[in-house]
Amino acid sequence: MDEFHFVRHGQTADNQRGVRCGGDRDVPLTDFGIAQARRAAERFAVSGAGCRLVVAGPLQRTRVTGALFAQALGVPLLEREWLRERKLGHWNGLPIDLTRPWFAAGDTPPGGESEERFATRVLDGIADLGGLLAERPLLVGSKGVGRILLHRLAGQPAMELGNGEVVGFTRNADPADGAGRWACTRQPVQDDTKPIDA
Numbered sequence: 001m002d003e004f005h006f007v008r009h010g011q012t013a014d015n016q017r018g019v020r021c022g023g024d025r026d027v028p029l030t031d032f033g034i035a036q037a038r039r040a041a042e043r044f045a046v047s048g049a050g051c052r053l054v055v056a057g058p059l060q061r062t063r064v065t066g067a068l069f070a071q072a073l074g075v076p077l078l079e080r081e082w083l084r085e086r087k088l089g090h091w092n093g094l095p096i097d098l099t100r101p102w103f104a105a106g107d108t109p110p111g112g113e114s115e116e117r118f119a120t121r122v123l124d125g126i127a128d129l130g131g132l133l134a135e136r137p138l139l140v141g142s143k144g145v146g147r148i149l150l151h152r153l154a155g156q157p158a159m160e161l162g163n164g165e166v167v168g169f170t171r172n173a174d175p176a177d178g179a180g181r182w183a184c185t186r187q188p189v190q191d192d193t194k195p196i197d198a
Helices: 013-017 031-045 060-073 096-104 115-127 130-135 143-153
Strands: 003-008 054-056 077-079 138-141 166-171 182-186
Touching (some): 003 031, 060 077, 060 138, 115 143, 138 143, 143 166, 143 182
Parallel strands (some): 003 138, 054 138
Antiparallel strands (some): 166 182
């Protein structure tokens, strides 16, 4: 059975301020974000998920979060470009509340990446995991990557992930129930502080 987990990186200053931060903006974790990711990693390590590989996006917020999970799990860390957050161009640094209607309308940010191109990149990356799925990998990315996985891969459009939150994905192997479809479940490893929704 194909399985993987996904974790959203720890808090950044842009998350704390409630502004957009795309894959063309490489910001670090806050001190709180580092501690948040470390606690999530420690909880995930004792969860029994059986993860033998961590795969992180190339931005420092995902690389550092990935390194903390790999260290807690005692497993290798790989980096993959397809896990980079959506490029938001001129929407970077704008308040989330201002840009939310533009996202809902499917608009493309000036100087940024379209939703369809972004979704194709992420879903192609999942398809290309191939034999790595045998390692039950943990993928580390940003909110937008998690959104594509939840909404398009698993058909859960109402779900969003907070910083440091983990979700598991399992591919349905029963043709009668829709072989090839993915189910997702939230993992009980979320930080015990309220997640920042940014």
